[in-house]
Amino acid sequence: xxxxxxxxNGIRAAMRKGFAEWLAEYSPDxxxxxxxxxxxxxxxxxxxxxxxxxxxxxxxxxxxYSGVAILSxxxxxxxxxxxxxxxxxxxxxxxxxxxxxxxxxxxxFPSGTTGGPRQDFKYEFxxxxxxxxxxxxxxxxxxxxxxxxxxxxxxxxxxxPIANKNTSxxxxxxxxxxDKFTTSGFDDSFRVINPGPHQYSWWSYRANARANxxxxxxxxxxxxxxxxxxxxxxxxLADVVHSDHCPISLVIE
Numbered sequence: 001x002x003x004x005x006x007x008x009n010g011i012r013a014a015m016r017k018g019f020a021e022w023l024a025e026y027s028p029d030x031x032x033x034x035x036x037x038x039x040x041x042x043x044x045x046x047x048x049x050x051x052x053x054x055x056x057x058x059x060x061x062x063x064x065y066s067g068v069a070i071l072s073x074x075x076x077x078x079x080x081x082x083x084x085x086x087x088x089x090x091x092x093x094x095x096x097x098x099x100x101x102x103x104x105x106x107x108x109f110p111s112g113t114t115g116g117p118r119q120d121f122k123y124e125f126x127x128x129x130x131x132x133x134x135x136x137x138x139x140x141x142x143x144x145x146x147x148x149x150x151x152x153x154x155x156x157x158x159x160x161p162i163a164n165k166n167t168s169x170x171x172x173x174x175x176x177x178x179d180k181f182t183t184s185g186f187d188d189s190f191r192v193i194n195p196g197p198h199q200y201s202w203w204s205y206r207a208n209a210r211a212n213x214x215x216x217x218x219x220x221x222x223x224x225x226x227x228x229x230x231x232x233x234x235x236x237l238a239d240v241v242h243s244d245h246c247p248i249s250l251v252i253e
Contacts, residue, residue, distance in 0.1 A: 001252050002027075004237075005106065005146035005219055007034040007202070007245035011043055011069070014242040020047045022240060027051070028249065029073050030097070032106025034148045036067040058082065060092035067092035068106045068147070074099065083132050088125055102142035102227070102252075105133075109150045112168035119168055122150070126177045130184070137185060143224040144252075145186065148202075148245065150218055153178040153188065156197050157217040169218060181222070189221045189250050193234040201236050202245045210241075221250040 004026075008014040011033065023031070031053075036043075040057040048055050048071055056079050059067035070079070076097035082089035094107045107129065112119035129145075137143050151174045155161035164170045182188055190199075200215025209215065223231060233251040240246050 001029045003104065003144065003146070003221065003250045003252065004028040004031040004247045005034070005148075005221060005250075006031060006247040007108070007148040007219060007243060009035050009243040009245060010037040012038050015044065015047075017242040019242045020044075020051070022242070023048070023071075024051050026237075026240075026247075030104060031071045031247075032095075032104065032146050033069040033071070034067075034106060034108035036069050036092075037064050038067065039063075056081075056095060056097065058092045058095040061090045065091070066108060068095045068108050070095055070097050070104070070106050072097060083128065085128055087121075088128065093125065094129070096136075098140065102144060103136065103140035105143070105145045105147070107145060107147035107149075109148060111150045112171075112174075115168065122168075123173065126174075130177070130181060133181075133186070134184065137224050141224060141226045142230075144227065144250070145222045146220065146248075146250070148219050149178075151175065151178055152216050152218055153182070157200075159198075159200065159214040159216070169216065185225050186222045187225065187228050187231075189223045189227075189231050190217075190234045190236070190248065192228065192231050199236050200238070201248055205244055210244075219245060219248045221248060223250070223252075227252065 039059045053071040057069045078098040080096040083094045096105045110122040112122040152158040152170045200217045201219035203210035203215040230253040235249045237247040
């Protein structure tokens with residue numbers, strides 16, 4: 001089964017750039033989307049349904065902001081919208097699909113790039129989703145928490161770790177949370193397969209960063225420990241360009 005996570009930075013803009021055509025060609029079984037920036041009635045759902053996908057959308061209350069979705073060729077047994085915390089749910093931060101033998105989450109972690117209150121909001125979200133995932137893994141031992149984490153975990157995950165050491169997304173406190181998360185029963189599936197450097201999933205639109213591969217790896221498929229033996233492949237699809245992010249894939253048995 002091929003599972004994809006993709007921050008599309010606006011699904012309508014991505015559709016105009018050929019997202020549906022790419023989806024038809026690549027044809028993952030499940031794709032989690034982040035930062036959809038649209039409500040369901042603003043999207044050409046029929047194009048996705050014609051490709052065989054059941055679609056589930058969880059936009060933010062604020063129009064044109066944030067939001068997540070799941071497209072799935074296999075109809076889930078259950079869809080859970082949000083995590084039960086209004087401040088995060090109003091921003092459309094998480095949607096979950098439960099299947100026969102695993103559960104999949106598409107999550108859009110807050111960015112703290114504006115500093116101050118939003119960085120504090122990010123830390124609150126990190127605390128909440130850690131507890132949520134720990135509790136959920138007891139109910140669903142096979143759990144995949146995918147999405148845009150807005151954090152580079154290690155120096156290998158960012159093109160210039162020294163210059164960015166005080167930048168949101170690579171702060172010591174954020175990286176410490178990633179340490180805690182990945183030692184509490186979750187694996188960074190990409191690093192299970194790919195130990196090498198210079199592999200990123202997001203690039204600034206400034207200074208020709210993508211062409212020069214000056215990027216950050218902030219998108220992850222985090223898999224619960226029982227899933228590790230089922231990981232067959234994990235990749236960053238850096239040549240796919242509909243967004244400032246690119247899709248990431250996970251193949252499980």
